[in-house]
Amino acid sequence: MIKFKSDFALGTATAAAQIEGGNVDSNWYNFCNVKGNILDGTHCKRANQHWLKYEEDIALLEELNIGYYRMSIDWARVEPKEGHFDESALLRYRKEIEIMKNKGIKTYLTFHHFSHPQWFEDKGAFTKAENIKFFMRYIEKTLEYVGDLVSEYATLNEPNVYALNTCLAGEWMQKNKSIIKTINCMNVFIAAHRSAYALIHNYRKEKGFLDTMVSYAHHVRHFTPKRQNNPIDKKGARLLSFLFQEGFFEAAALGNFRFPFKNILNLPKGPAIDMISLNYYTRGETKYFNDTVKENVPKSDLGWEIYPDGLIKEAQRCYNLIKLPIYVSENGCCDNEDAFRSLYIYDHLKAIVESDLPFKRYYHWCFLDNFEWSDGELPRFGMVYCDYETQERRLKNTAYFYKDMIQNHGITEEAYLRFVKPCKYHKDEVNVLREYLSEEDVRKRR
Ligand code: BGC
Secondary structure, three states: OEEOOOOOEEEEEOOHHHHOOOOOOEHHHHHHHOOOOOOOOOOOOOOOOHHHHHHHHHHHHHHOOOOEEEEEOOHHHHOOEOOEOOHHHHHHHHHHHHHHHHOOOEEEEEEEOOOOEHHHHHOOHHHOHHHHHHHHHHHHHHHHHHOOOOOEEEEEEOHHHHHHHHHHOOOOOOOOOOHHHHHHHHHHHHHHHHHHHHHHHHHHHHOOOOOOEEEEEEEEEEEEEOOOOOHHHHHHHHHHHHHHHHHHHHHHHHOOOOOOOOOOOOOOOOOOOOOEEEEEEEEEEEEOOEEEOOOOOOEOOOOOEOOOHHHHHHHHHHHHHOOOOEEEEEEOOOOOOOOOHHHHHHHHHHHHHHOOOOEEEEEEOOOEOOOOHHHOOOOOOOOEEEEOOOOEEEEOHHHHHHHHHHHHOEEOHHHHHHHHOOOOOOOOOOOOOHHHOOHHHHHHOO
């Protein structure tokens, strides 16, 4: 039997643009309209229709005894046209959060999970410092409607990933391929996070709430040199890790700016997080200065290596910099047959339980199968299955495992035998995107 600590809790996470469907004013809506942008040709306008079916989804959370839910607000619904706020959307979000609160489900609310209004995109989004004021105005407005209900916030989701995918990989939105633009975008994100951190705290303090917890969801990947004794691979792994993670984290979370990170708005120094909020999926092997995927190891259906220790190592690295409680704000895998998801969760939770670090939450990504950004509907990450045609939801085996762990506040021998033992990671590489990708692309994928 694995027992969880008394102050550790399981939850699950989603993101608005990936589940809500039908948001015609967002950057992702327009991005999906362009042929070729989404690998399998699907569109985020469908997703899980959660905007309409949210009560049904809350009932599922309740059925699974889930008490912690991370969700995001879609800015484009709240402010579809510049300066025009849609009160009905704000009230609809309030209702969703209120229903959950009444059922004892605590919300961890993200203000930006990769999606924003098209008008903001047209202004250059987070590539320009002068656009941060729009982000602040949206947060302030949203707080007026939900600020009394929610005490835990993430300003941004994975700004390092967003900057990379848009400005370096050229896969999303701006479609740039420039390291200078990527660093510039990261610097804008850092300033946006630090400004939003102060804003949320000030707002809640003025209203008399003293329990506010704010962070941003920091994506960590564990970089290791491909050839352990090769000095260039070692340097490469260090450099990638610094640029993608530590350097960004030190600047955003601690206010300690090391080149090339800059305090572009000259904001006050000092810590700007109340918990370390980490999204962790996999590790990468660095060959020279390139990020590659290790061979002959367990992998998910997207070809991502399954490496639970990486979570602990990256959490330790952040904790060495700032001693705060740790939330795993996302962790999960693409497993279209639900053949090894329970084992994946078990392996990561076991690593958490065996560690001395102060892990307080684990939010499984994802609650529902959903729209997986430019990979479309094909990769399935959910503990709940969604038939996109009929919009029918079905609990997968993993969902029952999750429910059992919550009820027992740990993993019993019976649950292990029933849910975990029958699971097997792939021996041979399976990649659900294979039919859409060249061999080269399959190899390059994280
Ligand atoms: C993102 C999620 C995404 C997941 C799986 C994370 O980086 O925050 O939105 O679905 O990875 O790709």
